Amino acid sequence: MSARDAYHGIVKTALQKDGWLITHDPYPLQAGSFDLAIDLGVEKIIAAQRKERKIAVEIKSFLGSSRISQFYGALGQFITYRTALEIQEKERTLYLAVSNDVYEKFFITPFIQSLVKKNQLYLMIYDIEQEVIEQWQP
Secondary structure, three states: OOOOOOOHHHHHHHHHHOOOEEEEOOEEEEEOOEEEEEOEEEEEEEOOOOEEEEEEEEEOOOOOOOHHHHHHHHHHHHHHHHHHHHHHOOOEEEEEEEEHHHHHHHHOOHHHHHHHHHOOOOEEEEEOOOOEEEEEEO
C-alpha cells in the first residue's frame, strides 16, 4: 500500500463534516492483474432523490518542488483510476482533492484549466485550516 497523502486526515474530516460516509480507506481497485487503491471511497444518501451517491477521492497535496511534475503524476493516476473504476464500479465518480491554496495558485492557470477540462478531471477543493470542502468541480 502506498503512503498516505499529507492531507489525508483533513480531507476525510472535511467529507464527514459535509455529510459523507467514509466506506473505504483506501478504496481497493482491481485492474486486470494490477492491485490499485484510491485514497477514499465515500457515499452519501441524497434524501430528496432517495438515492445514494458514490464517489472515490484521490488526495494530492502538491507539496514538492515542482507542481507541474506532480500534476503529470496526478493526471496519469487519475486517468488510470477512472478507467479501472469504470470497469469495477461504474456508478462511482472519481474526484481529485486539492487544497484551495493549490487550486488558486496552480489549477486556476489557463493551461492547467485546459488540461483539467480536456481530461475531464473532477475536482474537490478543500480548505486546510477549516477542514471543509469549498467547492466541487464540475
